[in-house]
Amino acid sequence: MPDAFIEIDHVTFGYDPSRKILSDISLRFERGRVTAILGGSGCGKTTLLRLIGGLVGATSGRVLFDGQVVNARDKEQLLQMRRRMGMLFQFGALFTDLSVYDNVAFPLREHTNLSEPLIRDIVLMKLHAVGLRGAAKLKISEVSGGMARRIALARSIALDPALIMYDEPFAGLDLVSMGVTANLIRKLNDATGATSLLVSHDVAKCMEISDYAVLLAPGGRIVAQGTPDELMSSRDPEVRQFVRGEPDGPVKFHYPARPIAEEYGA
């Protein structure tokens, strides 16, 4: 059995007890891999990342992080674990009144007792990794959307996380910035020996940089999982519809409705 860094073991979860978002799902995310979590809107991709980060707790089942059960109620344990996680969440805001440098230094100042000269070396190294060492002195209000994403990336790897979770890292980026960000995700994973989870609607970009992909459907049902090649060549109509972006297939374009003739009283 391959070495799972994250294990989702028969997890059920709903924000509201009457509506399950994830229902008895089991998944393993292997160490050192980039895994893409794909699926239509609202099928629970972000929720899965939130469960792994302990931001919400499973109703039943277990989430294991490096062999340890994530317990959303144990604040001390969560703090320890989160130091080993980098989370780049949707709309993960940078501090607009701080410089690029101070944004990346923030987690180091907050979570470590490192001296300022050491923090300086780390910040410059992280900014160098995302190609923005030269932008250290700029204010966030002076940088473009693509640069802001890379700064957030530098900040999320400041503490050398063992797990990096990305939620919609490509949203709102132009094609060039998207390519740069995608390459960085892959490069950072490999250079740091981290494990990466990537939630995105951009199937093509995800397939390019991931080692493995999981496709979810509403209710958190796992439709398919495998290497990008396996998913792209799948004959399952649901998988094909999703990875090829076909407008109609097992997932219908039309929300269920009465026949149109009936609607107009014909």
Ligand SMILES: Nc1ncnc2c1ncn2[C@@H]1O[C@H](COP(=O)(O)OP(=O)(O)OP(=O)(O)O)[C@@H](O)[C@H]1O
């Ligand atoms: N804090 C919350 N409280 C209540 N319901 C929520 C909360 N966050 C998300 N939901 C609901 O849970 C479901 C799954 O949301 P989630 O954000 O995990 O889906 P997703 O697959 O990441 O969607 P998207 O691709 O649109 O970001 C949605 O129906 C959403 O409305």
